Amino acid sequence: MSDAEPSDRVRSHLSTRAKARKRALDILFESDLRGTEPLVTLAVRTDLADPPVREYTAELVHGVIRHQGEIDRRISACMSSGWTLERMPRVDRAASRIAVFEIDRTGVPDAVAVAEAVALVSDLSTDESPAYLNGLLGAVLATKPGGSEADTIERPARSA
16 A cells, blocks of 8 residues: 555646646636736735636746746747747747746756646647647757756745
8 A cells, every 4th residue: 555655646736737727727818918017916826816826837927927028038048040039829838938947947857848848738728739839949949058957957036
């Protein structure tokens, strides 16, 4: 029975992270759609706490906003000819920003960041979005700065 316990904790952890990513995507999408600042939307959603905003959601939103210029340049450089970031569906744009932040700035394994982003757009976007985002993020991985994941880990500051 003790052999099953660690895997149960891992599944629970991944489920929690997946929910946090979805909530971060919701906040970034809402801000993009309404033309509001994502940190304001995050603050409103945190105050309402329905559903509660997880700590990792806030870390993702803060990280994407803090590094958005760099993230957007990385995405744009890897896009197919004739495509622009503004032309991407909003859901795809938010999911790709979260994934690139996780790839470049956190200790999340690259494959997990890509798989989670593709899963989000599979559920929320167009039929073509999963394949496009998978290819786009593959190109992002091929041009990942710094090489090893250990070199790119960033731990966001915790607020009191």
